[in-house]
Amino acid sequence: MRALTVVPLQGDSLDVTDVPEPGPDTGDLLVDGVALGVCGTDREIARGEYGWAPAGHDRLVLGHESLGRVREAPEGSGFGAGDLVVGVVRRPDPVPCGACARGQFDMCRNGRYTERGIKERDGYGSERWRVEHEFAVRLEPGLADVGMLLEPTTVVAKAWDQVERIGARSWFDPRTVLVTGAGPIGLLAALLGVQRGMEVHVLDRVTDGPKPQLVADLGATYHSDPADDVAGKLRPDVTIEATGAVSVVVAAMANTGAYGIVCLTGVSSRGRRLTIDAGSLNREIVLDNDVVVGSVNANLAHYAAAADALAKADLDWLRRLITRRVPLQRAAEAFQPQEADIKVVIDLSAA
Structure with a gap:
């Protein structure tokens, strides 16, 4: 399958490459990627200023402003095929510190957390991705055009x-x-x-x-x-x-x-x-x-609050925040800012 990848700390390495299908070890929900928001952090990583690949890998799959549809979900996960979902970015550190142990991984004290698409975990910028059901957030079906705004929210x-x-x-x-x-x-x-x-x-x-x-x-x-x-x-x-x-x-x-x-x-x-x-x-x-x-990052309570805020917002107003959409094969265009840009989105499902 295709994915948007970089070699961390190496400029001009951004590319759409073939990567293996995500394995069950990366999450029990199999999700078809719908769209991906691009932000300043992504552009810094693409310029080689930041980012870490997963252990044993040279390239990092980019993308933390996710949106997808569940393809497969195990019984008892609380999710079903067709659900609109967003994946949480950060994972608690393995020790864990006191904050991570209490679900406040956005306040990690020792820096050993990992982050999808940023720090030691592949992101959501691929045609298919997996996520643990406890780190997935269901969105209202009406947010299908704008759900990638959840993470910045x-x-x-x-x-x-x-x-x-x-x-x-x-x-x-x-x-x-x-x-x-x-x-x-x-x-x-x-x-x-x-x-x-x-x-x-x-x-x-x-x-x-x-x-x-x-x-x-x-x-x-x-x-x-x-x-x-x-x-x-x-x-x-x-x-x-x-x-x-x-x-x-x-x-x-x-x-x-x-x-x-x-x-x-x-x-x-x-x-x-x-x-x-x-x-x-x-x-x-x-x-x-x-x-x-x-203040930086967010925990599960903030994801729930953000999903509620988007569900209450005027949908047409939210759509107007997205000023450009590009298909995955032209993803590099999303990393070239234009004067009228607010939010640029990569369409992961376009042919």
Whole structure:
């Protein structure tokens, strides 16, 4: 069968190659691949910056934003042929650490976890794949066009979970949220903010293309002014930072309401330097009881929350997040960003 593979840490190795059929040792559900979302992590791996192949293998099957249909499922698994499913990305470490032992493998303490399509486990970028039934998530049939958005939605479901857990240390009644970045993570974070009944503001540098209208159609407000100006005027109760741009990160941290919570989901590049008044920033965080928290990955509870959020969302709005679809044999095109891109998807079932 065909799969999208790379040689980790080797640039220009991305290719559609023939690989063996997945064996039962990789999962008790046999799934026909439907589609695969492409994100920044995939592009980093394709550039040779990141990634690990499974032990004893030179190539890694890419893909962690999965969507498939069950072909075969064992009795008692809770799944049946035809079910629309997504595979969970991370697996607990084998020791396990205390967090992994309690199902919180997104918070692994010793780094010995593995990840499908990223770290020591083949991903979901193949015509067929297997997954353990306990690491598969069933989606509503109506999400067949957009189900690959589940994994990025889990990232923001976890971010919101972290915000709400931290807020609960004292009286917490947030009204205003600022989301920085209007890529898939930012737009999905805004969606979950709207679903919580909050006043949502989204900041991005572009002024045309689909992003402003997508934000408006959520009932949120779109901004393209400098981050300091927007955040300084809003003084939001919650900020979900989804750019990783250091100037935006600092602006978000420096401009919150009292008891403000900033959740960082964007990963910054190393070596970016910025001159800031660290004393003033520290003073504001301390005196206002502010919190800055990093958040990455997701556990099974976040997958369930994300599936629920997508099921409640406007389906046409979700479809508009997917701005390009390419067939598997032309998968390399998905790794060449275009100006109007939001989410690019590889069709695994196309001939």
